[in-house]
Amino acid sequence: MARRIPPLNPLRVFEVVARSQNLTVAAQELHVSQSAVSRQIAVLEGYLGVELFRRERHGVSLTRVGQAYAEEVVPAFDAIATATARLLKNTSQGALRVRTYTTFAAKWLIPRLPDFQAQYPSVEVRIDNAIPDVDFDRDPADLAIQFGDGRWPRVSADFLFHDEIEPVCTPEYLRTHRGGSRGKPEALLRHRLLVSHYRRNDWDDWLAFAGLTEMAERTERMSFGSSVLTWQAALDGLGIAIGQAAMLQAELASGRLIRPFARPLVRSKSYYLVRPAVQRESRKVTAFRDWLLDTVAREQRAAK
The missing domain is CATH 3.40.190.10 (Periplasmic binding protein-like II)
Incomplete structure (x- = not known):
């Protein structure tokens, strides 16, 4: 049997109004007008077939049914917010995890890392050595340097050198x-x-x-x-x-x-820097990518 989930945008508006008990405050938090908040509440009430708020002279208050609904919906949104914060923290904080081959790490990357650390002393770099192509869903890596034709599924690839x-x-x-x-x-x-x-x-x-x-x-x-x-x-x-x-x-x-x-x-085949195709890039990832591409370009200019 299919689960019945109400429209998520009106549900989100209900959660904010139930938590703040104030239409003006809710509108400010959601960055919309107060009338838009009222319309979304009306949509949810129409879907559920119940009155969730009493419209009173000085604002709104939850009905008995609305209060019972809020006691389950508000914690659910809190759980979603906590899970999202944890996910973003795991991808944006901590050491920068770079996966590559032992030879590339030893002969190319590590000799140049002091320059990166001088520019970004707060970014800790951890290098993981492996032969198989990276799977960002499986492997604990933020970036990888791989050898191939540059066409790998679900990744963005930056050419480094032949x-x-x-x-x-x-x-x-x-x-x-x-x-x-x-x-x-x-x-x-x-x-x-x-x-x-x-x-x-x-x-x-x-x-x-x-x-x-x-x-x-x-x-x-x-x-x-x-x-x-x-x-x-x-x-x-x-x-x-x-x-x-x-x-x-x-x-x-x-x-x-x-x-x-x-x-x-x-x-x-050539060497490429690869990263997940669908992922909000953290500051540390952007810094390393920019530094790596700049280093390669600078050395190629010097060799001409």
Whole structure:
């Protein structure tokens, strides 16, 4: 059997008038005219078929039926208000929860976080590392940084930067394995290739792009559980790895790692900042989004 719920706007007006016992005060709280309040009360009385208020010379008062109805309706609206306040508090207060990949957090986000904290010292940032795409209904996150094509359901996505990959190694590794100072870098492909488990297709994609697949067909491959470990292995001279330009800016700028082929491949997928499509953005979310997009834009301008 369907529940009978009266029109919600007249019910809301009844709750305010019953609580304040004053049409003028109720009109001020609801930001409408006193006559509009009276009309809404009349609509509710017509729906229920009872008189809820006595119209008296100096105002209104609840009838016996109206009083009994108010004793249940007013607490119901109080409960709704409390639940709404709790929900808004949970989404607008507390730490800013950012979900992303371990590699992105370690190699890109964390080195830049001191700048955000200097600008917004009152905002605490908590970083959660995970591989699967975020589900904001399931996962405790306010924002996420994801890798993909930017088309995810129920989220708004801001483009950050493309995924640009190419082989990297140490200068010493290049000198040792290319067959002399005039040797071609292709000789490196006959030695150990370092592979990240979650990006295990990067080598094959780059080799196909460079037309060098056959040269590396029989080359030993050493696999690691993350890109961070793979790049550390390259820094320690264990082999040559596929690097992501955005994640290795510090190592490339310092010369600890080099790009012996200088042939970057820009992938079709990119990095995006994602947030719930339907959600009132809190100050902390807006601040982080603005800072992140500004940081990316500033660094791209500086690189040109």
